[in-house]
Amino acid sequence: MESMDDYKEELEASLKKIRVGDVVTGTVIDVTDDAVIVDLKAYADGVIRKDDLSEDPDFNMAEMIHPGDEITATVMATNDGEGNMVLSKKEANQVLAWDKLKNMMEERTVVPVKIAEIVNAGAVAYLEGIRGFIPVSRLSDEYVEDLKEFDGKTIEVTVITADEETHRLVLSGREAAREKKQEETNKKIAKCEVGAVMKGTVETLKDYGAFVELENGLTGLLHISQISTKRIKHPGAVLKEGQEVRVKIISTANNKISLSMKELIEEEEEREAEDTYGYKEEGQASTGLADLLKGLKL
Structure with missing residues:
Protein backbone atom coordinates (compact mmCIF):
# COMPACT_ATOMS: atom_id res chain seq x y z
CA MET A 1 0.00 0.00 0.00
CA GLU A 2 1.11 3.54 -0.70
CA SER A 3 2.06 5.71 2.24
CA MET A 4 2.81 9.38 2.84
CA ASP A 5 6.53 8.61 2.37
CA ASP A 6 5.84 7.80 -1.28
CA TYR A 7 4.78 11.40 -1.82
CA LYS A 8 7.30 13.03 0.52
CA GLU A 9 9.29 14.82 -2.22
CA GLU A 10 6.15 16.02 -4.01
CA LEU A 11 4.68 17.33 -0.77
CA GLU A 12 7.87 19.14 0.20
CA ALA A 13 8.06 20.71 -3.24
CA SER A 14 4.42 21.81 -3.16
CA LEU A 15 4.89 23.44 0.25
CA LYS A 16 8.17 25.16 -0.67
CA LYS A 17 7.90 28.90 -0.20
CA ILE A 18 8.58 30.77 -3.45
CA ARG A 19 9.16 34.52 -3.28
CA VAL A 20 9.24 37.33 -5.81
CA GLY A 21 12.77 37.59 -7.24
CA ASP A 22 13.57 33.87 -6.90
CA VAL A 23 15.07 32.14 -9.92
CA VAL A 24 13.20 28.88 -10.49
CA THR A 25 13.48 26.02 -12.97
CA GLY A 26 10.58 24.01 -14.29
CA THR A 27 9.30 21.94 -17.22
CA VAL A 28 7.22 23.39 -20.05
CA ILE A 29 3.81 21.73 -20.12
CA ASP A 30 2.08 23.93 -22.69
CA VAL A 31 2.82 26.62 -25.27
CA THR A 32 -0.05 28.89 -26.31
CA ASP A 33 -0.10 31.78 -28.76
CA ASP A 34 0.89 34.31 -26.14
CA ALA A 35 2.34 32.40 -23.15
CA VAL A 36 4.30 29.41 -21.89
CA ILE A 37 2.97 27.31 -18.99
CA VAL A 38 5.61 25.83 -16.69
CA ASP A 39 5.31 23.03 -14.13
CA LEU A 40 7.38 24.13 -11.13
CA LYS A 41 6.41 21.11 -8.98
CA ALA A 42 5.05 23.63 -6.49
CA TYR A 43 1.62 24.73 -5.28
CA ALA A 44 1.06 26.62 -8.54
CA ASP A 45 2.18 26.56 -12.16
CA GLY A 46 4.18 29.36 -13.69
CA VAL A 47 3.17 31.53 -16.64
CA ILE A 48 5.65 33.33 -18.90
CA ARG A 49 4.10 35.88 -21.24
CA LYS A 50 5.49 36.15 -24.76
CA ASP A 51 7.04 39.57 -24.07
CA ASP A 52 8.88 38.17 -21.05
CA LEU A 53 10.68 35.39 -22.91
CA SER A 54 13.53 37.21 -24.65
CA GLU A 55 14.94 40.61 -25.64
CA ASP A 56 15.75 39.27 -29.10
CA PRO A 57 13.23 40.78 -31.57
CA ASP A 58 13.65 37.71 -33.83
CA PHE A 59 12.83 35.26 -31.03
CA ASN A 60 10.17 32.80 -32.24
CA MET A 61 8.32 31.25 -29.30
CA ALA A 62 6.70 28.45 -31.32
CA GLU A 63 10.01 27.36 -32.84
CA MET A 64 12.23 27.81 -29.79
CA ILE A 65 10.12 26.42 -26.93
CA HIS A 66 8.30 23.07 -26.79
CA PRO A 67 6.52 20.98 -24.12
CA GLY A 68 9.09 18.96 -22.16
CA ASP A 69 11.79 21.65 -22.37
CA GLU A 70 13.42 22.73 -19.13
CA ILE A 71 13.23 26.47 -18.57
CA THR A 72 14.67 28.84 -15.95
CA ALA A 73 12.90 32.07 -15.08
CA THR A 74 12.59 34.77 -12.41
CA VAL A 75 9.44 35.03 -10.26
CA MET A 76 7.79 38.41 -10.88
CA ALA A 77 4.57 37.76 -8.91
CA THR A 78 3.29 34.81 -6.88
CA ASN A 79 -0.31 35.13 -8.11
CA ASP A 80 -1.63 36.50 -11.38
CA GLY A 81 -5.21 36.52 -10.09
CA GLU A 82 -5.88 33.06 -11.50
CA GLY A 83 -3.63 31.12 -9.13
CA ASN A 84 -0.54 31.07 -11.35
CA MET A 85 2.90 32.52 -10.70
CA VAL A 86 4.06 35.20 -13.11
CA LEU A 87 7.54 34.41 -14.43
CA SER A 88 10.05 36.16 -16.67
CA LYS A 89 12.69 34.29 -18.62
CA LYS A 90 13.99 37.64 -19.84
CA GLU A 91 14.85 38.66 -16.27
CA ALA A 92 16.50 35.30 -15.57
CA ASN A 93 18.47 35.65 -18.79
CA GLN A 94 19.88 38.92 -17.54
CA VAL A 95 21.21 37.13 -14.44
CA LEU A 96 22.43 33.91 -16.05
CA ALA A 97 23.48 35.16 -19.48
CA TRP A 98 26.30 37.39 -18.28
CA ASP A 99 28.00 34.44 -16.57
CA LYS A 100 27.78 32.47 -19.83
CA LEU A 101 29.06 35.42 -21.83
CA LYS A 102 32.02 35.90 -19.51
CA ASN A 103 32.90 32.21 -19.86
CA MET A 104 32.66 32.52 -23.64
CA MET A 105 35.02 35.50 -23.52
CA GLU A 106 37.57 33.70 -21.32
CA GLU A 107 37.44 30.49 -23.39
CA ARG A 108 37.35 32.34 -26.74
CA THR A 109 34.28 30.33 -27.72
CA VAL A 110 33.16 30.69 -31.34
CA VAL A 111 29.37 30.95 -31.73
CA PRO A 112 27.02 31.81 -34.63
CA VAL A 113 24.84 34.94 -34.40
CA LYS A 114 22.41 36.56 -36.81
CA ILE A 115 22.86 40.24 -37.58
CA ALA A 116 19.63 41.87 -36.33
CA GLU A 117 20.26 45.39 -37.60
CA ILE A 118 22.87 47.71 -39.06
CA VAL A 119 23.73 50.78 -36.97
CA ASN A 120 26.25 53.57 -37.16
CA ALA A 121 29.79 52.13 -37.30
CA GLY A 122 28.72 48.52 -36.95
CA ALA A 123 25.99 45.95 -36.47
CA VAL A 124 23.77 44.55 -33.71
CA ALA A 125 23.33 40.85 -32.88
CA TYR A 126 21.79 39.06 -29.90
CA LEU A 127 23.68 36.44 -27.93
CA GLU A 128 22.10 34.63 -24.97
CA GLY A 129 19.28 37.16 -25.30
CA ILE A 130 21.64 40.10 -24.75
CA ARG A 131 22.03 42.87 -27.31
CA GLY A 132 25.59 42.93 -28.59
CA PHE A 133 27.48 45.37 -30.79
CA ILE A 134 29.92 44.36 -33.55
CA PRO A 135 32.17 47.22 -34.72
CA VAL A 136 32.53 47.49 -38.49
CA SER A 137 36.26 46.80 -38.15
CA ARG A 138 35.46 43.45 -36.53
CA LEU A 139 32.69 42.17 -38.78
CA SER A 140 35.19 40.38 -40.99
CA ASP A 141 38.90 39.80 -41.46
CA GLU A 142 38.67 41.92 -44.60
CA TYR A 143 37.72 45.55 -45.20
CA VAL A 144 33.93 45.99 -45.19
CA GLU A 145 32.86 48.42 -47.87
CA ASP A 146 29.08 48.01 -47.57
CA LEU A 147 27.63 47.31 -44.12
CA LYS A 148 24.20 46.52 -45.59
CA GLU A 149 25.58 43.30 -47.06
CA PHE A 150 25.70 41.90 -43.52
CA ASP A 151 22.09 42.73 -42.61
CA GLY A 152 20.31 39.47 -41.72
CA LYS A 153 23.46 37.45 -42.31
CA THR A 154 24.62 34.76 -39.85
CA ILE A 155 28.30 34.96 -38.93
CA GLU A 156 30.56 33.30 -36.36
CA VAL A 157 31.80 35.54 -33.55
CA THR A 158 33.75 35.59 -30.31
CA VAL A 159 33.00 37.71 -27.23
CA ILE A 160 35.61 40.42 -26.65
CA THR A 161 33.80 42.48 -23.98
CA ALA A 162 31.15 41.31 -21.50
CA ASP A 163 30.57 43.96 -18.84
CA GLU A 164 27.46 43.26 -16.78
CA GLU A 165 27.65 46.51 -14.79
CA THR A 166 27.56 48.73 -17.87
CA HIS A 167 25.44 46.21 -19.80
CA ARG A 168 28.05 46.31 -22.56
CA LEU A 169 28.49 43.33 -24.88
CA VAL A 170 30.93 43.62 -27.78
CA LEU A 171 31.37 40.82 -30.32
CA SER A 172 33.90 40.19 -33.07
CA GLY A 173 33.72 38.15 -36.26
CA ARG A 174 37.28 38.94 -37.30
CA GLU A 175 39.08 36.27 -35.27
CA ALA A 176 36.64 33.50 -36.21
CA ALA A 177 36.90 34.45 -39.90
CA ARG A 178 40.70 34.37 -39.72
CA GLU A 179 40.72 30.98 -38.02
CA LYS A 180 38.32 29.53 -40.60
CA LYS A 181 40.38 30.92 -43.47
CA GLN A 182 43.58 29.56 -41.91
CA GLU A 183 42.03 26.10 -41.55
CA GLU A 184 41.09 26.12 -45.23
CA THR A 185 44.58 27.31 -46.16
CA ASN A 186 46.19 24.57 -44.05
CA LYS A 187 44.14 21.94 -45.87
CA LYS A 188 45.34 23.29 -49.22
CA ILE A 189 48.96 23.39 -48.02
CA ALA A 190 48.69 19.76 -46.90
CA LYS A 191 47.91 18.83 -50.51
CA CYS A 192 51.06 20.56 -51.84
CA GLU A 193 53.88 18.19 -52.76
CA VAL A 194 57.44 18.99 -51.81
CA GLY A 195 59.46 19.06 -55.04
CA ALA A 196 56.61 20.37 -57.18
CA VAL A 197 57.52 23.17 -59.59
CA LYS A 206 61.21 42.08 -47.88
CA ASP A 207 64.80 42.32 -46.67
CA TYR A 208 64.74 38.58 -45.91
CA GLY A 209 63.08 37.42 -49.13
CA ALA A 210 60.01 37.62 -51.34
CA PHE A 211 56.42 36.43 -50.95
CA VAL A 212 55.18 34.68 -54.07
CA GLU A 213 51.55 33.94 -54.93
CA LEU A 214 51.46 30.52 -56.54
CA GLU A 215 49.19 29.41 -59.37
CA ASN A 216 47.07 27.45 -56.83
CA GLY A 217 46.24 30.67 -54.94
CA LEU A 218 48.54 29.99 -51.97
CA THR A 219 51.44 32.21 -50.95
CA GLY A 220 54.93 30.98 -50.15
CA LEU A 221 58.16 32.54 -48.94
CA LEU A 222 61.14 32.67 -51.28
CA HIS A 223 63.97 33.27 -48.82
CA ILE A 224 66.82 35.51 -49.97
CA SER A 225 69.20 32.53 -49.78
CA GLN A 226 66.99 30.63 -52.25
CA ILE A 227 66.68 33.33 -54.91
CA SER A 228 70.04 33.02 -56.65
CA THR A 229 73.13 30.84 -56.73
CA LYS A 230 75.08 34.04 -56.13
CA ARG A 231 75.08 35.97 -52.87
CA ILE A 232 72.76 39.00 -53.03
CA LYS A 233 72.21 41.78 -50.50
CA HIS A 234 68.52 42.32 -51.23
CA PRO A 235 65.82 40.40 -53.18
CA GLY A 236 65.30 43.53 -55.27
CA ALA A 237 68.64 42.89 -56.95
CA VAL A 238 67.00 40.01 -58.83
CA LEU A 239 63.23 40.38 -58.43
CA LYS A 240 60.55 43.03 -58.62
CA GLU A 241 56.93 43.04 -57.47
CA GLY A 242 54.54 41.70 -60.10
CA GLN A 243 57.26 39.62 -61.78
CA GLU A 244 56.33 36.09 -62.86
CA VAL A 245 58.72 33.40 -61.64
CA ARG A 246 59.20 29.64 -61.63
CA VAL A 247 59.74 28.19 -58.17
CA LYS A 248 60.11 24.84 -56.47
CA ILE A 249 58.35 23.88 -53.23
CA ILE A 250 61.07 22.76 -50.81
CA SER A 251 59.05 22.59 -47.56
CA THR A 252 55.51 22.76 -46.14
CA ALA A 253 56.52 22.41 -42.48
CA ASN A 254 54.31 24.17 -39.89
CA ASN A 255 51.77 24.95 -42.63
CA LYS A 256 54.18 27.37 -44.28
CA ILE A 257 55.32 27.02 -47.88
CA SER A 258 59.03 27.52 -48.53
CA LEU A 259 60.13 28.09 -52.11
CA SER A 260 63.36 28.03 -54.10
CA MET A 261 64.56 29.44 -57.41
CA LYS A 262 68.14 28.52 -56.58
CA GLU A 263 67.48 24.76 -56.75
CA LEU A 264 65.89 25.11 -60.18
CA ILE A 265 68.91 27.07 -61.43
CA GLU A 266 71.28 24.42 -60.06
CA GLU A 267 69.25 21.62 -61.62
CA GLU A 268 69.28 23.41 -64.97
CA GLU A 269 73.06 23.90 -64.78
CA GLU A 270 73.50 20.18 -64.05
CA ARG A 271 71.40 19.24 -67.08
CA GLU A 272 73.41 21.58 -69.31
CA ALA A 273 76.66 20.05 -67.99
CA GLU A 274 75.39 16.55 -68.83
CA ASP A 275 74.41 17.61 -72.33
CA THR A 276 77.74 19.39 -72.93
CA TYR A 277 80.25 17.14 -71.25
CA GLY A 278 78.40 13.86 -70.88
CA TYR A 279 78.82 14.21 -67.12
CA LYS A 280 76.57 12.50 -64.63
CA GLU A 281 76.16 13.42 -60.97
CA GLU A 282 77.65 10.09 -59.90
CA GLY A 283 80.93 11.23 -61.43
CA GLN A 284 80.96 8.56 -64.17
CA ALA A 285 81.73 9.40 -67.78
CA SER A 286 78.92 8.59 -70.14
CA THR A 287 81.30 8.57 -73.14
CA GLY A 288 82.48 5.04 -73.96
CA LEU A 289 86.15 3.95 -74.46
CA ALA A 290 85.61 3.41 -78.18
CA ASP A 291 84.45 7.01 -78.55
CA LEU A 292 87.55 8.27 -76.74
CA LEU A 293 89.93 6.24 -78.98
CA LYS A 294 88.06 7.09 -82.14
CA GLY A 295 90.31 9.06 -84.52
CA LEU A 296 93.40 8.57 -82.36
CA LYS A 297 96.48 7.72 -84.52
CA LEU A 298 98.95 5.20 -83.08
Whole structure:
Protein backbone atom coordinates (compact mmCIF):
# COMPACT_ATOMS: atom_id res chain seq x y z
CA MET A 1 0.00 0.00 0.00
CA GLU A 2 1.11 3.54 -0.70
CA SER A 3 2.06 5.71 2.24
CA MET A 4 2.81 9.38 2.84
CA ASP A 5 6.53 8.61 2.37
CA ASP A 6 5.84 7.80 -1.28
CA TYR A 7 4.78 11.40 -1.82
CA LYS A 8 7.30 13.03 0.52
CA GLU A 9 9.29 14.82 -2.22
CA GLU A 10 6.15 16.02 -4.01
CA LEU A 11 4.68 17.33 -0.77
CA GLU A 12 7.87 19.14 0.20
CA ALA A 13 8.06 20.71 -3.24
CA SER A 14 4.42 21.81 -3.16
CA LEU A 15 4.89 23.44 0.25
CA LYS A 16 8.17 25.16 -0.67
CA LYS A 17 7.90 28.90 -0.20
CA ILE A 18 8.58 30.77 -3.45
CA ARG A 19 9.16 34.52 -3.28
CA VAL A 20 9.24 37.33 -5.81
CA GLY A 21 12.77 37.59 -7.24
CA ASP A 22 13.57 33.87 -6.90
CA VAL A 23 15.07 32.14 -9.92
CA VAL A 24 13.20 28.88 -10.49
CA THR A 25 13.48 26.02 -12.97
CA GLY A 26 10.58 24.01 -14.29
CA THR A 27 9.30 21.94 -17.22
CA VAL A 28 7.22 23.39 -20.05
CA ILE A 29 3.81 21.73 -20.12
CA ASP A 30 2.08 23.93 -22.69
CA VAL A 31 2.82 26.62 -25.27
CA THR A 32 -0.05 28.89 -26.31
CA ASP A 33 -0.10 31.78 -28.76
CA ASP A 34 0.89 34.31 -26.14
CA ALA A 35 2.34 32.40 -23.15
CA VAL A 36 4.30 29.41 -21.89
CA ILE A 37 2.97 27.31 -18.99
CA VAL A 38 5.61 25.83 -16.69
CA ASP A 39 5.31 23.03 -14.13
CA LEU A 40 7.38 24.13 -11.13
CA LYS A 41 6.41 21.11 -8.98
CA ALA A 42 5.05 23.63 -6.49
CA TYR A 43 1.62 24.73 -5.28
CA ALA A 44 1.06 26.62 -8.54
CA ASP A 45 2.18 26.56 -12.16
CA GLY A 46 4.18 29.36 -13.69
CA VAL A 47 3.17 31.53 -16.64
CA ILE A 48 5.65 33.33 -18.90
CA ARG A 49 4.10 35.88 -21.24
CA LYS A 50 5.49 36.15 -24.76
CA ASP A 51 7.04 39.57 -24.07
CA ASP A 52 8.88 38.17 -21.05
CA LEU A 53 10.68 35.39 -22.91
CA SER A 54 13.53 37.21 -24.65
CA GLU A 55 14.94 40.61 -25.64
CA ASP A 56 15.75 39.27 -29.10
CA PRO A 57 13.23 40.78 -31.57
CA ASP A 58 13.65 37.71 -33.83
CA PHE A 59 12.83 35.26 -31.03
CA ASN A 60 10.17 32.80 -32.24
CA MET A 61 8.32 31.25 -29.30
CA ALA A 62 6.70 28.45 -31.32
CA GLU A 63 10.01 27.36 -32.84
CA MET A 64 12.23 27.81 -29.79
CA ILE A 65 10.12 26.42 -26.93
CA HIS A 66 8.30 23.07 -26.79
CA PRO A 67 6.52 20.98 -24.12
CA GLY A 68 9.09 18.96 -22.16
CA ASP A 69 11.79 21.65 -22.37
CA GLU A 70 13.42 22.73 -19.13
CA ILE A 71 13.23 26.47 -18.57
CA THR A 72 14.67 28.84 -15.95
CA ALA A 73 12.90 32.07 -15.08
CA THR A 74 12.59 34.77 -12.41
CA VAL A 75 9.44 35.03 -10.26
CA MET A 76 7.79 38.41 -10.88
CA ALA A 77 4.57 37.76 -8.91
CA THR A 78 3.29 34.81 -6.88
CA ASN A 79 -0.31 35.13 -8.11
CA ASP A 80 -1.63 36.50 -11.38
CA GLY A 81 -5.21 36.52 -10.09
CA GLU A 82 -5.88 33.06 -11.50
CA GLY A 83 -3.63 31.12 -9.13
CA ASN A 84 -0.54 31.07 -11.35
CA MET A 85 2.90 32.52 -10.70
CA VAL A 86 4.06 35.20 -13.11
CA LEU A 87 7.54 34.41 -14.43
CA SER A 88 10.05 36.16 -16.67
CA LYS A 89 12.69 34.29 -18.62
CA LYS A 90 13.99 37.64 -19.84
CA GLU A 91 14.85 38.66 -16.27
CA ALA A 92 16.50 35.30 -15.57
CA ASN A 93 18.47 35.65 -18.79
CA GLN A 94 19.88 38.92 -17.54
CA VAL A 95 21.21 37.13 -14.44
CA LEU A 96 22.43 33.91 -16.05
CA ALA A 97 23.48 35.16 -19.48
CA TRP A 98 26.30 37.39 -18.28
CA ASP A 99 28.00 34.44 -16.57
CA LYS A 100 27.78 32.47 -19.83
CA LEU A 101 29.06 35.42 -21.83
CA LYS A 102 32.02 35.90 -19.51
CA ASN A 103 32.90 32.21 -19.86
CA MET A 104 32.66 32.52 -23.64
CA MET A 105 35.02 35.50 -23.52
CA GLU A 106 37.57 33.70 -21.32
CA GLU A 107 37.44 30.49 -23.39
CA ARG A 108 37.35 32.34 -26.74
CA THR A 109 34.28 30.33 -27.72
CA VAL A 110 33.16 30.69 -31.34
CA VAL A 111 29.37 30.95 -31.73
CA PRO A 112 27.02 31.81 -34.63
CA VAL A 113 24.84 34.94 -34.40
CA LYS A 114 22.41 36.56 -36.81
CA ILE A 115 22.86 40.24 -37.58
CA ALA A 116 19.63 41.87 -36.33
CA GLU A 117 20.26 45.39 -37.60
CA ILE A 118 22.87 47.71 -39.06
CA VAL A 119 23.73 50.78 -36.97
CA ASN A 120 26.25 53.57 -37.16
CA ALA A 121 29.79 52.13 -37.30
CA GLY A 122 28.72 48.52 -36.95
CA ALA A 123 25.99 45.95 -36.47
CA VAL A 124 23.77 44.55 -33.71
CA ALA A 125 23.33 40.85 -32.88
CA TYR A 126 21.79 39.06 -29.90
CA LEU A 127 23.68 36.44 -27.93
CA GLU A 128 22.10 34.63 -24.97
CA GLY A 129 19.28 37.16 -25.30
CA ILE A 130 21.64 40.10 -24.75
CA ARG A 131 22.03 42.87 -27.31
CA GLY A 132 25.59 42.93 -28.59
CA PHE A 133 27.48 45.37 -30.79
CA ILE A 134 29.92 44.36 -33.55
CA PRO A 135 32.17 47.22 -34.72
CA VAL A 136 32.53 47.49 -38.49
CA SER A 137 36.26 46.80 -38.15
CA ARG A 138 35.46 43.45 -36.53
CA LEU A 139 32.69 42.17 -38.78
CA SER A 140 35.19 40.38 -40.99
CA ASP A 141 38.90 39.80 -41.46
CA GLU A 142 38.67 41.92 -44.60
CA TYR A 143 37.72 45.55 -45.20
CA VAL A 144 33.93 45.99 -45.19
CA GLU A 145 32.86 48.42 -47.87
CA ASP A 146 29.08 48.01 -47.57
CA LEU A 147 27.63 47.31 -44.12
CA LYS A 148 24.20 46.52 -45.59
CA GLU A 149 25.58 43.30 -47.06
CA PHE A 150 25.70 41.90 -43.52
CA ASP A 151 22.09 42.73 -42.61
CA GLY A 152 20.31 39.47 -41.72
CA LYS A 153 23.46 37.45 -42.31
CA THR A 154 24.62 34.76 -39.85
CA ILE A 155 28.30 34.96 -38.93
CA GLU A 156 30.56 33.30 -36.36
CA VAL A 157 31.80 35.54 -33.55
CA THR A 158 33.75 35.59 -30.31
CA VAL A 159 33.00 37.71 -27.23
CA ILE A 160 35.61 40.42 -26.65
CA THR A 161 33.80 42.48 -23.98
CA ALA A 162 31.15 41.31 -21.50
CA ASP A 163 30.57 43.96 -18.84
CA GLU A 164 27.46 43.26 -16.78
CA GLU A 165 27.65 46.51 -14.79
CA THR A 166 27.56 48.73 -17.87
CA HIS A 167 25.44 46.21 -19.80
CA ARG A 168 28.05 46.31 -22.56
CA LEU A 169 28.49 43.33 -24.88
CA VAL A 170 30.93 43.62 -27.78
CA LEU A 171 31.37 40.82 -30.32
CA SER A 172 33.90 40.19 -33.07
CA GLY A 173 33.72 38.15 -36.26
CA ARG A 174 37.28 38.94 -37.30
CA GLU A 175 39.08 36.27 -35.27
CA ALA A 176 36.64 33.50 -36.21
CA ALA A 177 36.90 34.45 -39.90
CA ARG A 178 40.70 34.37 -39.72
CA GLU A 179 40.72 30.98 -38.02
CA LYS A 180 38.32 29.53 -40.60
CA LYS A 181 40.38 30.92 -43.47
CA GLN A 182 43.58 29.56 -41.91
CA GLU A 183 42.03 26.10 -41.55
CA GLU A 184 41.09 26.12 -45.23
CA THR A 185 44.58 27.31 -46.16
CA ASN A 186 46.19 24.57 -44.05
CA LYS A 187 44.14 21.94 -45.87
CA LYS A 188 45.34 23.29 -49.22
CA ILE A 189 48.96 23.39 -48.02
CA ALA A 190 48.69 19.76 -46.90
CA LYS A 191 47.91 18.83 -50.51
CA CYS A 192 51.06 20.56 -51.84
CA GLU A 193 53.88 18.19 -52.76
CA VAL A 194 57.44 18.99 -51.81
CA GLY A 195 59.46 19.06 -55.04
CA ALA A 196 56.61 20.37 -57.18
CA VAL A 197 57.52 23.17 -59.59
CA MET A 198 55.01 25.97 -60.08
CA LYS A 199 54.60 29.36 -61.65
CA GLY A 200 53.99 32.32 -59.40
CA THR A 201 53.90 36.09 -59.10
CA VAL A 202 56.04 38.13 -56.72
CA GLU A 203 53.65 39.85 -54.30
CA THR A 204 55.98 41.74 -51.96
CA LEU A 205 59.69 42.12 -51.36
CA LYS A 206 61.21 42.08 -47.88
CA ASP A 207 64.80 42.32 -46.67
CA TYR A 208 64.74 38.58 -45.91
CA GLY A 209 63.08 37.42 -49.13
CA ALA A 210 60.01 37.62 -51.34
CA PHE A 211 56.42 36.43 -50.95
CA VAL A 212 55.18 34.68 -54.07
CA GLU A 213 51.55 33.94 -54.93
CA LEU A 214 51.46 30.52 -56.54
CA GLU A 215 49.19 29.41 -59.37
CA ASN A 216 47.07 27.45 -56.83
CA GLY A 217 46.24 30.67 -54.94
CA LEU A 218 48.54 29.99 -51.97
CA THR A 219 51.44 32.21 -50.95
CA GLY A 220 54.93 30.98 -50.15
CA LEU A 221 58.16 32.54 -48.94
CA LEU A 222 61.14 32.67 -51.28
CA HIS A 223 63.97 33.27 -48.82
CA ILE A 224 66.82 35.51 -49.97
CA SER A 225 69.20 32.53 -49.78
CA GLN A 226 66.99 30.63 -52.25
CA ILE A 227 66.68 33.33 -54.91
CA SER A 228 70.04 33.02 -56.65
CA THR A 229 73.13 30.84 -56.73
CA LYS A 230 75.08 34.04 -56.13
CA ARG A 231 75.08 35.97 -52.87
CA ILE A 232 72.76 39.00 -53.03
CA LYS A 233 72.21 41.78 -50.50
CA HIS A 234 68.52 42.32 -51.23
CA PRO A 235 65.82 40.40 -53.18
CA GLY A 236 65.30 43.53 -55.27
CA ALA A 237 68.64 42.89 -56.95
CA VAL A 238 67.00 40.01 -58.83
CA LEU A 239 63.23 40.38 -58.43
CA LYS A 240 60.55 43.03 -58.62
CA GLU A 241 56.93 43.04 -57.47
CA GLY A 242 54.54 41.70 -60.10
CA GLN A 243 57.26 39.62 -61.78
CA GLU A 244 56.33 36.09 -62.86
CA VAL A 245 58.72 33.40 -61.64
CA ARG A 246 59.20 29.64 -61.63
CA VAL A 247 59.74 28.19 -58.17
CA LYS A 248 60.11 24.84 -56.47
CA ILE A 249 58.35 23.88 -53.23
CA ILE A 250 61.07 22.76 -50.81
CA SER A 251 59.05 22.59 -47.56
CA THR A 252 55.51 22.76 -46.14
CA ALA A 253 56.52 22.41 -42.48
CA ASN A 254 54.31 24.17 -39.89
CA ASN A 255 51.77 24.95 -42.63
CA LYS A 256 54.18 27.37 -44.28
CA ILE A 257 55.32 27.02 -47.88
CA SER A 258 59.03 27.52 -48.53
CA LEU A 259 60.13 28.09 -52.11
CA SER A 260 63.36 28.03 -54.10
CA MET A 261 64.56 29.44 -57.41
CA LYS A 262 68.14 28.52 -56.58
CA GLU A 263 67.48 24.76 -56.75
CA LEU A 264 65.89 25.11 -60.18
CA ILE A 265 68.91 27.07 -61.43
CA GLU A 266 71.28 24.42 -60.06
CA GLU A 267 69.25 21.62 -61.62
CA GLU A 268 69.28 23.41 -64.97
CA GLU A 269 73.06 23.90 -64.78
CA GLU A 270 73.50 20.18 -64.05
CA ARG A 271 71.40 19.24 -67.08
CA GLU A 272 73.41 21.58 -69.31
CA ALA A 273 76.66 20.05 -67.99
CA GLU A 274 75.39 16.55 -68.83
CA ASP A 275 74.41 17.61 -72.33
CA THR A 276 77.74 19.39 -72.93
CA TYR A 277 80.25 17.14 -71.25
CA GLY A 278 78.40 13.86 -70.88
CA TYR A 279 78.82 14.21 -67.12
CA LYS A 280 76.57 12.50 -64.63
CA GLU A 281 76.16 13.42 -60.97
CA GLU A 282 77.65 10.09 -59.90
CA GLY A 283 80.93 11.23 -61.43
CA GLN A 284 80.96 8.56 -64.17
CA ALA A 285 81.73 9.40 -67.78
CA SER A 286 78.92 8.59 -70.14
CA THR A 287 81.30 8.57 -73.14
CA GLY A 288 82.48 5.04 -73.96
CA LEU A 289 86.15 3.95 -74.46
CA ALA A 290 85.61 3.41 -78.18
CA ASP A 291 84.45 7.01 -78.55
CA LEU A 292 87.55 8.27 -76.74
CA LEU A 293 89.93 6.24 -78.98
CA LYS A 294 88.06 7.09 -82.14
CA GLY A 295 90.31 9.06 -84.52
CA LEU A 296 93.40 8.57 -82.36
CA LYS A 297 96.48 7.72 -84.52
CA LEU A 298 98.95 5.20 -83.08
